[in-house]
Amino acid sequence: MTALLNSVAARALKLSSVVNFRWNQCGGSAAHRVRSLSTVMSPPSKAIVYEQHGSPDSVTRVVDLPPVEVRDNDVCVKMIAAPINPSDINRIEGVYPVRPPVPAVGGYEGVGEVYAVGSRVNGLSPGDWVIPSPPSSGTWQTYVVKEESVWHKIDKTCPMEYAATITVNPLTALRMLEDFVVLNSGDSVVQNGATSIVGQCVIQLAKLRGISTINLIRDRAGSDEAKESLKALGADEVFSESQLNVKNVKSLLGNLPEPSLGFNCVGGSAASLVLKFLRDGGTMVTYGGMSKKPITVSTTSFIFKDLALRGFWLQNWLSMSKVKECREMIDYLLGLARDGKLTYETELVPFEEFPVALEKALGKLGRQPKQVIRF
Numbered sequence: 001m002t003a004l005l006n007s008v009a010a011r012a013l014k015l016s017s018v019v020n021f022r023w024n025q026c027g028g029s030a031a032h033r034v035r036s037l038s039t040v041m042s043p044p045s046k047a048i049v050y051e052q053h054g055s056p057d058s059v060t061r062v063v064d065l066p067p068v069e070v071r072d073n074d075v076c077v078k079m080i081a082a083p084i085n086p087s088d089i090n091r092i093e094g095v096y097p098v099r100p101p102v103p104a105v106g107g108y109e110g111v112g113e114v115y116a117v118g119s120r121v122n123g124l125s126p127g128d129w130v131i132p133s134p135p136s137s138g139t140w141q142t143y144v145v146k147e148e149s150v151w152h153k154i155d156k157t158c159p160m161e162y163a164a165t166i167t168v169n170p171l172t173a174l175r176m177l178e179d180f181v182v183l184n185s186g187d188s189v190v191q192n193g194a195t196s197i198v199g200q201c202v203i204q205l206a207k208l209r210g211i212s213t214i215n216l217i218r219d220r221a222g223s224d225e226a227k228e229s230l231k232a233l234g235a236d237e238v239f240s241e242s243q244l245n246v247k248n249v250k251s252l253l254g255n256l257p258e259p260s261l262g263f264n265c266v267g268g269s270a271a272s273l274v275l276k277f278l279r280d281g282g283t284m285v286t287y288g289g290m291s292k293k294p295i296t297v298s299t300t301s302f303i304f305k306d307l308a309l310r311g312f313w314l315q316n317w318l319s320m321s322k323v324k325e326c327r328e329m330i331d332y333l334l335g336l337a338r339d340g341k342l343t344y345e346t347e348l349v350p351f352e353e354f355p356v357a358l359e360k361a362l363g364k365l366g367r368q369p370k371q372v373i374r375f
């Protein structure tokens, strides 16, 4: 550790700049400070930055950021991998309810290796693998410096692409199965957007509890293959939307019980389909709006079926002093991933090829696996 610290300090000493620039490191604020010659500094960082809100492929660019001071309670992390999630895109577009002030570094989750620690850091050492937990902005850069309390040490035996992606989507799936309706083994849930990472996690986490899943996907090229892969994950039923153009969708349930809980990732007519499957008194939880279309609910759904509409936002849940609980669940999910009980497809893309990964994440090149930047 001393050697690493020394190497950071030595590099810092060679740098003649007297200004320490923290770019969106803590809650998005920038601060300029004069550093003393003995200050430990991070290496310079390469970051994917947006200086204004707009279409991500036109407002993002790679920027060289100068070294940052590693203060007593700080940990400097060399990022290993970080995904491009739909919410990252929404933050750049400026349509997400909470977004860092611009200029900002993109990304909200990821995994990295501790590179150097401040003098008062006791719980982490160089070489440890860590994730920001709860997740926080600015993971799309080669070196991130944040306080020790931000970082959660994880088991290095977990595949890196899962460590990078475990929080935003798998945790959402886990929470939504817990927080709305008491589910017992033998029950079922229905969801649209089942091919999303959240949807795939719902299928697998439900299966582990003996809960069946009814899964709806949109009609598109490759939807037959998508059905097969969801079934391989444990999906009990998978329907494309066009198959549900029948008078009574529940006639398609076979032996499965009517679901009391539904998840809506898409909105529009895909949300109406989820509602059609729900039993009387059932609850639909909306967590995504991939179609960008509003939800329309018939009056009869309320009067005669007493359906309930709820919403889930992970960021809101995380803000409720849930750090310990969050980290326990992350460890549980990482354990499942390590043991092959939680799987989903990712594509590791070299940092230099970020523009291609972004095009794919924006859906411009057809259906693609979750894009994960490899630093």
Ligand SMILES: NC(=O)c1ccc[n+]([C@@H]2O[C@H](COP(=O)([O-])OP(=O)(O)OC[C@H]3O[C@@H](n4cnc5c(N)ncnc54)[C@H](OP(=O)(O)O)[C@@H]3O)[C@@H](O)[C@H]2O)c1
Pocket: 085, 086, 087, 168, 169, 172, 193, 194, 195, 196, 197, 198, 199, 217, 218, 220, 265, 266, 286, 287, 288, 289, 290, 291, 292, 312, 313, 314, 315, 363, 367, 370
């Ligand atoms: N509320 C929360 O706290 C929370 C947390 C995590 C994620 N989310 C949201 O959950 C959603 C899924 O995230 P993810 O990362 O799991 O997704 P993902 O793996 O990137 O997959 C995207 C999903 O959206 C579908 N999709 C894309 N464009 C669509 C369109 N125009 N109409 C209908 N479906 C479309 C895709 O279907 P195909 O397979 O057919 O392309 C796929 O199922 C996003 O909206 C995300 O923001 C919310």
